[in-house]
Amino acid sequence: MSLDASLLSVLACPKCKGPLQVVTTPEGFACSQCQLLYKTDDDIPNFLIDEALPWKAKGTSNGSSSSH
């Protein structure tokens, strides 16, 4: 799947209307603000919020919450 930068600039998170970023594993579009991943099925992005997966941006795992 080869995505245009121009295509990506058109896409926006259906929840917050913020920018999306391309994710390859699993394939889809992620919103770092909502921490949701919109998966791509057969090259068709699924922008249903109900079917989005929880997603965390890499490199921002700061803080070990092991105080329980």
Ligand SMILES: [Zn+2]
């Ligand atoms: Zn969002």
